Amino acid sequence: MKRILPVALATATLALCTAPAHANATVEEGRVGIHVQGHGLRVDTVDGYMDGQPAGTRAQLYTLAARSTPHNITGWQNATHHTWGLTKTSIVHWYWKGGRTFPDGTKLCIAFNKAPGDNPCAIIHR
Template identity: 45%
Template sequence: MRHRLITAAVSVLVLAVVGSGAPAHADATVHEGKVGLSVKGQGLRVQRAGAWMDGHGRGVRARLYTVYEGTRTDLTRWQDATPRSVGISRFSDVGWKLNRRFRHGTWLCVEFNRADGAPCARIHR
């Protein structure tokens, strides 16, 4: 019983330290609040990245940035998001063709100018 409690506590601690990021070894999809990020690639090379935000809005824009060893670097400029409706769901999305290699341990993140939340995917071997 005690071993299970310790294992559960360690699991919770690891999740808290890692955060909501998901590995982007080959593919990753991450959500944070109203914002989502999808990364497609293989190993340390990312082919495409896409992001979406729940709801429509005027002037919705997004950009990608990386975080490596505590340093943030803007990867793309602000890009206009396209409003979409699928059934009763409404969202705004944007996509990038990157075909770029990243260092092991780099976090690829997205931010929208009209929403809180900046989900990140960890690029690793």
């Protein structure tokens, strides 16, 4: 009976390691968060949010590929302000019809002009 447990554990670990590719992720860093949805290496939508509603809040997306410099993939977009009870949030949204494909291992990052230093990145991987 004691030998069955390691075999079952190894089988479960192997099944988890061979999961299908996906581009779904939610990452938060400081006051800023990024939520990415897609399938495989294709990204369909990206949502960015920041705590607070400072005037003139804008955001942009950029990529960090292995051994390369940051590359802007969108321009600065004005954020919309939303309030839920006592929570105040600035939100931006990008939608690419048909999706946008990125190389494996690419970091998709967001930068808000009112939150310097808080730039979370979601890794697009198989």
